[in-house]
Amino acid sequence: MCSPEMSRSSDVDVRRTETRHEATHVKARRPGKGGACGHMALCHWALVAAMLCGPARTQRPPGIPGRTAENDVPLQTAAWLAEGRITAIHLPKERPRRLYFTLPKKTSAFSVTVVPCDVPVEWSLMVRTAEDEPPKQQRTYKKSMPEVWWGNSRKNIKVYSNVGNAVDTYRGPAYAPASIYVVKLQSREHSTKVSVYLQEGAGLPKVFPELPPDPQVRVVGVGMSSVTLRWPSSPSVPKVHQSNTSLQYCVLVNLKHNYRGLCAALEALRRDKKIEEVKRQGATLWPTPKAWKQQLGPHRKDVVFPAPVPDGPPELPCVCQGVENTCTVSELQPDTLYYLDVFLLDSSSGSSAAYTGTSARTHQEARPTGTALRDSKPRWVALAPHGGRLLSFRPRGWPPRALLTMQVCSPHQVRVTASGQTQVLAAEIVAEEPVQIWLQGSPSYLIYLENESPATVAEEAIVKIQASSAYHRQAPVLPPLRTxxxxxxxxxxxxxxxxxxxxxxxxxxxxxxxxxxxxxxxxxxxxxxxxxxxxxxxxxxxxxxxxxxxxxxxxxxxxxxxxxxxxxxxxxxxxxxxxxxxxxxxxxxxxxxxx
CATH class of the missing domain: 2.60.40.10 (Immunoglobulins)
Structure with a gap:
């Protein structure tokens, strides 16, 4: 009955609606078979229709005139775009949203900034103008000037359109005589969030922190568990650092990819249903100031914070550490590729700006050296009770493959663990029967032998081991029985x-x-x-x-x-x-x- 299509009808459809409305009133005055009861039934259904259609009428965009004396639209109920303030809206998939605004008569220029969150957004700017000034007698009603102009508008001008997931700003002169400006937004991929900012006058948007000409984050130091970052200071940051400034640099470290905005980073963390898996992979969002945490709303419980956000300067490194442009991220895993992003957050306005992120791989963990095994030369190794011995082998040729042959020469059990540079490749129990272990995938190997005999056995375990380069053949076959x-x-x-x-x-x-x-x-x-x-x-x-x-x-x-x-x-x-x-x-x- 009150579908959204009604809100998109033209002026002609509205006039037809008014004609049908008048016809309905005529039928209501005719006596039916039930006399007054028929009239009461019509009133009852009219009341039900009013109850059902009432909320939809309050959400009607200003492009659809209602049943008023002058076909003017009650624009007070429309989605107005406030000037000088960030307007955040939810954008359902394939359902366009429209925002309306007007400009003062003396405004010569304006700008509209659209900040997508995590997916590309289609947006356009349209102006509905009037060729002639409306008659004075139409102003006798207590209507605002935008409403009067809207009712007499006949000309639509498409000013600008764009598709993308990056921050986009339109700057241009004001249209005169202009009635209503319309910002239309639509998402094709999935439901998302988008922020819109309107500014009267020329110049850059004042609410967003300004990025330097070269907003690249650079890696100045890498260790096994830490990465040191540095980035150019923002022109928005005062030369003399003030303790009461609302600007903060915040760092995001994750294992997936870089993010083009703070909203996209937060949405990615919120969509991850397994928080423990995020902790295990090492994705860490450094805590933000208290104002930022309040902006997260009911979803802030899905964001992983290493520690509570204090009111004063945080003690943890890189925890939105004010306006310092150098940061050392610690507690990282060795030999791991990390993506690092820096965001400049203005907690007073809730806006942010994203630097160009970077990536860095931490250094490998220092490996123990162990006794080197000579290629194809057998070696006898004595293991004390519950003792161990570390050996190493570097095969020749390419690919670097190795063949280990081992045999315990005493009534003991010995556990052998062979590993490459980053992971364990084999782990077996060796006894009297000879065992062969085929190793590949690493230029060097570590072999750890551990005596696992019972505590009652006090003798040493004697192990015969040989390592040979096996780049030219497969593992040989041992006899099934040695009898x-x-x-x-x-x-x-x-x-x-x-x-x-x-x-x-x-x-x-x-x-x-x-x-x-x-x-x-x-x-x-x-x-x-x-x-x-x-x-x-x-x-x-x-x-x-x-x-x-x-x-x-x-x-x-x-x-x-x-x-x-x-x-x-x-x-x-x-x-x-x-x-x-x-x-x-x-x-x-x-x-x-x-x-």
Missing amino acids: VKSYSKLKTCNSVTVGWHGTEERNLYCVYHQQLDSQGGPTGLEQCLGPESRSDTERAVCKYFQDLNPQEAVSTATIGGLEPGTAYLFDVYMVRRFGIAIKYHSKIVRTKKDC
């Missing part, structure tokens, strides 16, 4: 046949044997020894072997020249070109006594 099997049916008085599992990769396998005087076996330390610790007389045979089917990759060897009824210790080593040799579990076999 050595003897075949009883193939055993004789002077020979023994043994077998072991190989891999699908071609490797050299060497079999060593030695005569035992008793049934004793090898110690834990001997399990980590390679073929370099054995004499040439103990080497029985060496052979290359591979099988593409891992389930059938079993190799055998027959060792002869043995004595009858004698126990021998057999060891098999898988010797690789890169990486430490892998020793199989020792096997004790006794030859037949009677053949």
